[in-house]
Amino acid sequence: MQTIGDEPVYEVFARRVEGEPLRHVGSVAASGDALARVYARSIYDEESWLEMYVVPRRAIIAVDDVRDEAVDAHA
């Protein structure tokens, strides 16, 4: 259980139309998956997304060690 203001970050990915690549549209901080979905939907509502996903940032793994520092800088 995180305290408010210290919640995990979720990256938000969405697709506008069929066949278009899924793209990164932003991030939200939420206490859990359910609220992350609600927040992503209300914050990134500038498009009528065909589909949208939230991914816990901790689940995103850097492929190249050299990039670790740059990835951490986002955390």
Next chain:
Amino acid sequence: MSTPFPKGTGSQYAPASPRAGGTSRRDAPASLMDRPSALPEGCVAPLVDLVTALADNKHALGLRYAEWCSSGPTIEAGVAATAMAQDELGHARVLYGLLEELPGSPRRSEHEWSAADARTVAFVERGFSDWPHLIVANLMLDRVLAAVLETALDSRYLPLRQRARKIIEEERYHAIHGQSWLVQLAAEGPGVRAELAAALRDVWSDALCWFGPGDGGALGALVDAGVLTAAGDAVRRRFLAQLAPVLTAAGVPAPLKAAGEHWELAEPLPWDRWDERARRVRR
């Protein structure tokens, strides 16, 4: 789990129904009513009362949510409150549009809306002094109004049915918001749980009376005519079946008792003070 966002167009959130969809009227049975004049005589007044109270409460709830746009516990929470405010105000506008077609409706206009003659329940009139109060309104009032509108998803009265479909699609996210936040707040400790329990007691009678007495009371005529598919105890039981596990998970006490497969109220509701027309408990 996939999370598609069919804003405005999607219908996969609507329950499967052989006569779903407002555009393919060819398939609709002849018994559907597509205009107010098709409503049975005794249905107009209770429908006007119900839609007025639904819209007034949604309008007031939207204004209350909006008060938290820039003061939620996190930026995300504030934006979510803003989105819910927009949804509720939009639902109210759509339902006021329904009233315009019905004879004998009270006058309502977006610009002249006043709380003075609004048929709103006390909890929303008083406002939300803190975030736990907003969450209890989200969990109870917002969900109760949605549960009543769910009984119009297969309404024989098309203007209501079409509006209910759009509204219910958005309400899904209000439900996730309220339930998730209740559990999160309750985990903060006994102090917050006591505050949530007090707010719950405050809203309890108004929220649970909203479905109407046993057979639905004034809503019974609407059920008989197929304008609604259920009212009263049947809808209340369905609502409690969704609410009780959330309250149990959160550890927030409420006057409920398990009775076999379903949940029952541990205390009777104040039906002697229930105002069937304004749909609120007299105070």
